[in-house]
Each structure stands twice: as C-alpha cells, then as structure tokens.
Amino acid sequence: MSTFAEFLINGLSLGSVYALIALGFVVIFRATEVVNFAHASLLLAGGYFVAVLHEPLGFWPALAAGTAGAAVVGAAVEFLVMRRHRGADHSVLAIVTIGVDILLATELTRRIGTDILALGDPWGDAVVTLGPVTIAETRIAALLAAALLITAFLLAFRHTSWGVAMRAAAESQETAALMGVRLGRVSLGAWAVAGALAAVAALFLTVFPTPGLERGTALAALKAFPAAILGGLDSTTGALAGGLIVGVTESLATGYQTDLAFLGRGIGDLAPYLVMVAVLLIRPAGLFGTKELARV
Amino acid sequence: MSERRGIPAKAYAYAAAGLVLLALPFYLERFWLQAGLFAIAAAIGAVGINLLTGATGQLSMGHAFFLAVGAYGYCALAGDGTDGLSGLGLPGWLAAVLAVGLAGLAGGAFSPIAGRLHGAYLGIATLALIFIGQHVLFNAHGLTGGYNGRAVPPLNLFGLTFDDTELLVLQVPFGSVEKLWYLGLALLLGGVAFARGVLRGRPGRAMNAIRDHRIAAGVLGIPVARHRAAVFVLSSMYAGLAGVLLALVFQRTVPEYFGMALSLEYLAMIVIGGLGSVAGAVAGGVFVALLPQLLGRYAEALPLVSAPGTGGVAPGEAARYLYGAAVVGVVLFLPGGLARLVARTPIHRPSGESR
Numbered sequence: 287m288s289t290f291a292e293f294l295i296n297g298l299s300l301g302s303v304y305a306l307i308a309l310g311f312v313v314i315f316r317a318t319e320v321v322n323f324a325h326a327s328l329l330l331a332g333g334y335f336v337a338v339l340h341e342p343l344g345f346w347p348a349l350a351a352g353t354a355g356a357a358v359v360g361a362a363v364e365f366l367v368m369r370r371h372r373g374a375d376h377s378v379l380a381i382v383t384i385g386v387d388i389l390l391a392t393e394l395t396r397r398i399g400t401d402i403l404a405l406g407d408p409w410g411d412a413v414v415t416l417g418p419v420t421i422a423e424t425r426i427a428a429l430l431a432a433a434l435l436i437t438a439f440l441l442a443f444r445h446t447s448w449g450v451a452m453r454a455a456a457e458s459q460e461t462a463a464l465m466g467v468r469l470g471r472v473s474l475g476a477w478a479v480a481g482a483l484a485a486v487a488a489l490f491l492t493v494f495p496t497p498g499l500e501r502g503t504a505l506a507a508l509k510a511f512p513a514a515i516l517g518g519l520d521s522t523t524g525a526l527a528g529g530l531i532v533g534v535t536e537s538l539a540t541g542y543q544t545d546l547a548f549l550g551r552g553i554g555d556l557a558p559y560l561v562m563v564a565v566l567l568i569r570p571a572g573l574f575g576t577k578e579l580a581r582v
Numbered sequence: 583m584s585e586r587r588g589i590p591a592k593a594y595a596y597a598a599a600g601l602v603l604l605a606l607p608f609y610l611e612r613f614w615l616q617a618g619l620f621a622i623a624a625a626i627g628a629v630g631i632n633l634l635t636g637a638t639g640q641l642s643m644g645h646a647f648f649l650a651v652g653a654y655g656y657c658a659l660a661g662d663g664t665d666g667l668s669g670l671g672l673p674g675w676l677a678a679v680l681a682v683g684l685a686g687l688a689g690g691a692f693s694p695i696a697g698r699l700h701g702a703y704l705g706i707a708t709l710a711l712i713f714i715g716q717h718v719l720f721n722a723h724g725l726t727g728g729y730n731g732r733a734v735p736p737l738n739l740f741g742l743t744f745d746d747t748e749l750l751v752l753q754v755p756f757g758s759v760e761k762l763w764y765l766g767l768a769l770l771l772g773g774v775a776f777a778r779g780v781l782r783g784r785p786g787r788a789m790n791a792i793r794d795h796r797i798a799a800g801v802l803g804i805p806v807a808r809h810r811a812a813v814f815v816l817s818s819m820y821a822g823l824a825g826v827l828l829a830l831v832f833q834r835t836v837p838e839y840f841g842m843a844l845s846l847e848y849l850a851m852i853v854i855g856g857l858g859s860v861a862g863a864v865a866g867g868v869f870v871a872l873l874p875q876l877l878g879r880y881a882e883a884l885p886l887v888s889a890p891g892t893g894g895v896a897p898g899e900a901a902r903y904l905y906g907a908a909v910v911g912v913v914l915f916l917p918g919g920l921a922r923l924v925a926r927t928p929i930h931r932p933s934g935e936s937r
Contacts, residue, residue, distance in 0.1 A: 570699055
C-alpha cells in the first residue's frame with residue numbers, strides 16, 4: 287500500500303509538471319489557434335539556459351534567467367515567424383512550428399551533445415519520510431511550484447486585463463480586434479508565458495530522480511501533448527486534468543512494470559499515448575474540450 | 583524551361599530526363615546510386631503523405647510508423663528464419679506486395695481515429711503511432727530483432743535476384759543498387775501516376791473539398807469519414823512501399839531510424855515541395871533525402887560544415903538546419919513550395935477556417 291502511495295504521489299508530482307507544459311501549449315492554442323509543435327524545444331531551451339547559467343550565477347538567478355530566456359525565445363518565434371503567417375491556414379501554421387522545432391531542436395541537441403547537464407538545484411537527492419512513505423524532496427518541490435504557478439496563472443487569466451484580452455481573443459479573434467484588443471500582443475504574450483512555464487517544467491523534468499538535462503528530455507516533454515489532447519486542446523481545466531492523468535498513469539505503469547513485463551520494457555513511457563488513444567476513441571474532443579458544433 | 587510550344591517541349595524534357603535516369607547506373611558509383619535510391623524511396627513516401635496532409639488536409643505525424651510496418655513486414659514475410667527470427671519464407675515479390683498491404687491494414691486499423699479526428703487532434707493522435715511503433719520494434723525481439731534490427735532478405739522478381747551477385751550489363755557490373763535503381767524508378771513512376779489519377783478524378787475532388795471545407799463537403803454528399811479513413815489507408819500503403827524499398831537498399835532495418843525525426847522529415851518534404859502537388863512531393867522528397875548525403879560527401883569543401891565528432895556542425899545537422907529553415911522560409915516566401923516555381927497556374931490558397 288505504501289509503495290502505491292509513493293507511486294501515486296510521484297505520479298501527481300510528475301503530472302503537475304506535465305500540466306505546466308500542457309498549460310502553455312493550450313494557452314498558445316487558445317490565443318492563436320495554432321498548435322505549437324515546437325513546445326518541447328522551448329522547454330529544452332529553458333532547461334539549457336538554466337544548466338549553462340547556474341555555475342556563474344547561482345541556481346535561483348539562473349532559474350530566473352532561464353525562465354526569462356525561454357520566454358524571449360517563445361516571443362521571438364512568435365514575432366519573427368508566426369506573426370508573418372497570421373491568417374494562413376492553421377494546419378500550415380502547425381507545420382511551420384514543426385520547421386521551427388527542427389531548427390531549435392537541432393541547435394540545442396548539438397550543443398548538449400551526449401552530455402548530461404546538471405541544473406544545480408538545491409534539493410539534490412534528499413528525501414522526506416512520512417511514516418511508511420518516502421518521497422524525494424524534488425517531487426514535493428515540483429508539486430508545490432506547479433500548483434503555485436498554475437494558481438497564479440489561472441488567477442491572472444481570470445482577473446487581469448491581459449487575461450481578459452486573451453480570453454476574448456480565444457472566443458472570437460475578429461470581435462476582440464474590433465473591441466480594441468491587440469491580437470499581436472495577445473499572441474506574443476501567450477508565446478512568452480508558454481516559454482516561461484516550459485522552462486520551469488524543464489527544471490522539474492531534469493531534477494532527481496532523473497539524471498539531468500539531456501537530448502532525451504525533449505522526448506519526456508512530448509508527453510505533454512497527449513496530456514493537452516486528452517484534456518481537450520482548448521480547455522485549461524483539461525490541461526490540468528490531462529497532465530495529472532498522464533503523470534499518474536506513467537508513474538503507475540513504470541512502478542508496476544515488473545507485473546506488466548509481458549507488455550515489454552519501457553511501458554511507462556508508452557502509457558500516456560495509450561491512454562490518449564483510448565480517451566479519443568470515446569471522446570474525440572478530449573475530456574473537457576468544446577464539442578465541435580456546426581451550424582449549416 | 584521554355585514551354586512556349588506547350589506539350590511537345592514538355593514531352594521532350596520528360597523523355598530526356600527519363601533517358602538520363604535510365605543511363606545513370608552505367609556511369610555513377612555506388613554511393614550516388616544509393617543516395618538516389620534513398621531519394622526515390624523518400625519521394626514515394628512523400629507522395630503518400632501528401633495525399634493525406636497536402637490534398638486532404640489531415641495532419642499526420644505517424645508516417646514513420648507505416649514505413650516501419652512496410653520495412654519490417656517485408657523482412658518478416660520474406661525471412662526464412664535462419665537468423666533465429668521468425669519469418670514465413672515467402673518469395674520476395676509476394677512478401678513485398680503483402681508488406682504494402684500490411685501497411686494499408688495498419689492504416690485501416692487506425693481508421694476509428696483517423697476518420698473522426700482532424701487538425702491538431704489527429705496530428706497528436708498519430709504521434710502515438712510513432713511511440714507505439716518504437717515500443718514494439720524494440721521489444722518484439724522474435725519479430726524485429728530488437729535494438730540490432732534484422733537483415734533484409736534480397737528481393738526476387740522474375741528470376742532476378744536483387745542482391746550483390748554481379749551481373750554484367752554492357753560491360754558494367756550490376757550489383758544490388760544498380761538493379762534496385764530500375765525497380766525504384768518503376769515503382770516511383772507507378773506511384774506518381776496512381777496519385778495523379780486519384781487527385782484528378784472524383785476522389786481527388788472529394789479530398790480537396792474535405793480539406794477546404796469539411797462541412798460543405800459533407801453537405802454535398804461526400805462521405806467525409808469514409809474518405810478520410812480511405813486516404814489514410816492509401817497514404818499508409820505508399821509509406822509501406824517506401825519502407826520496403828528503403829529496407830532493400832539499407833539491407834538492414836534498425837528501429838531507431840523509424841523515429842519521430844523521420845516523420846518530421848516527411849512533413850518537411852511536402853511543405854518544401856508544395857502541399858497537395860504530386861510533383862512537388864517528389865521534388866521535396868529528393869531535396870530532403872539528398873541534402874544530408876550531399877553535405878556529407880562534400881563536408882571538407884564546405885565552409886561551416888565539418889566531419890561528425892569534430893565539434894563543429896556535422897553534415898546531418900547542417901542538413902536539418904537547412905530543411906528546417908526551408909520549411910519556415912517556404913511557407914513565408916513561397917506558399918505552394920517548389921511546385922509553385924514551375925507551375926504557371928495560380929495555386930489554390932486555403933483561406934480562413936477549414937472547419
């Protein structure tokens with residue numbers, strides 16, 4: 287039972303990190319209706335900044351700089367590439383983000399090479415023991431940080447003028463523009479916020495028990511895609527629920543993989559995708575996504 | 583290109599290009615023929631995904647999976663089991679045909695998803711295929727050979743074996759690549775002709791209608807879900823064919839090759855070539871497949887590119903920069919891709935929401 291509790295808490299913590307990534311993804315989709323396939327590269331960029339800067343600057347300034355750096359990269363992608371395409375077909379725009387992803391990922395993996403970079407986090411491999419349950423400090427930090435950021439984000443989304451502009455743009459771009467919402471700024475802001483959230487997620491994807499930032503980190507970040515999809519692409523609640531579902535599934539499947547040996551090694555990494563396919567079979571718009579209605 | 587006289591000039595150009603392609607094995611060394619065969623296989627696969635993503639507007643990230651089904655399907659059907667891996671020992675040609683059919687079946691099995699989802703949902707759902715594929719390839723040792731992959735049995739066709747036993751044709755020794763070159767050309771020609779036929783006929787119009795306005799297409803009486811599923815199957819069969827050809831050229835299939843990067847490459851090909859255009863898909867496929875080979879071959883002569891492992895930009899990476907930038911640049915500056923450069927007719931430009 288205590289191992290189950292450990293898996294569950296680890297899964298929730300991992301899931302909250304996925305939720306952070308998925309949230310950024312959903313924000314970009316809501317503000318611009320563009321699916322950002324370069325999201326994993328944004329995350330890798332944020333993680334790389336922190337890894338490079340933590341030695342000269344110390345961890346906390348490096349984290350701040352990495353977050354800002356990833357936000358700048360996100361904003362730059364929006365400003366230099368996506369803005370030039372506004373009004374084009376959305377599936378074409380999605381492919382443009384794939385082009386951006388190829389560029390960013392090639393550059394970052396070339397820089398990282400075969401190294402495993404440490405991010406210099408203060409938690410190390412310390413653990414907390416609560417009765418029979420042993421949890422790594424990093425996992426608790428991840429859970430708290432993600433909860434904090436998500437709450438702050440949702441509050442901003444609801445109460446600030448930026449959030450209102452974003453929601454207005456998501457409802458109807460044209461009406462929002464006529465009401466004086468500057469769509470360029472909304473979309474720039476969305477990309478920057480997504481980059482910043484991804485950078486924080488990069489930190490918690492690479493701390494203990496994971497060895498550090500490596501090329502494969504982008505693959506882990508990809509699991510936020512099924513998270514966003516199974517929750518429903520246009521729903522922030524969906525991103526949270528999807529992230530948690532994916533995290534818990536992955537953690538349980540990895541934890542009990544000896545019992546699931548007939549499914550082959552590494553079933554934990556596959557589980558998020560299987561859950562996504564299962565959910566999509568039943569609910570094609572995801573759990574919380576808006577069902578597509580067409581009036582003819 | 584002077585096309586003032588219309589069809590005759592074009593026919594001459596095609597005939598000349600055809601003759602050059604047929605003569606190449608007599609003059610080129612093995613390296614270039616192999617690179618050319620990669621390009622041919624890529625072109626076949628690109629024509630397939632272009633039917634799906636370009637002509638029907640269904641984003642697919644799972645093309646690599648169907649290539650893997652084709653490649654491994656061929657190995658499993660043609661293998662004789664002597665290497666300890668399961669194989670049915672079928673004759674090569676039958677195995678190749680069945681492997682393509684198998685890829686189509688795999689595409690059909692995905693149709694509950696492919697027929698119902700569209701846009702980003704389909705794109706990410708097909709992402710699952712890659713990971714499922716990789717998982718199976720690494721774990722089903724008896725079938726795929728696991729991490730080390732498995733050797734590809736040579737193809738037999740009309741008593742001719744496509745292996746390295748040398749065959750003298752006009753004093754030129756023909757090895758596997760020379761023989762496969764002609765097979766590849768024939769397959770590409772057939773694939774292109776079939777795709778053009780599909781696009782020009784009723785199914786092609788239905789596909790374009792689905793891309794441009796799904797609801798309007800449905801109202802016009804086009805069975806949207808069935809068409810989407812059918813195009814998915816057809817595109818998978820093209821991918822399976824490309825996979826079989828690639829396996830024959832590589833002579834060994836390894837699971838790592840069929841990862842996500844390969845799927846992204848195929849999307850890059852059709853964007854660079856021009857979405858929805860068969861000729862564009864071929865051009866994009868040749869471009870993306872030849873680029874790393876060219877850069878690798880001339881790495882010393884090129885500035886900014888250095889041999890792998892020396893710390894600089896390796897040829898493979900340089901190629902990825904180039905086609906990544908090409909994807910972004912083409913959509914920015916050349917909507918319609920390479921096909922647009924040649925075609926004089928105005929291209930279709932999708933406008934607004936394609937729901």
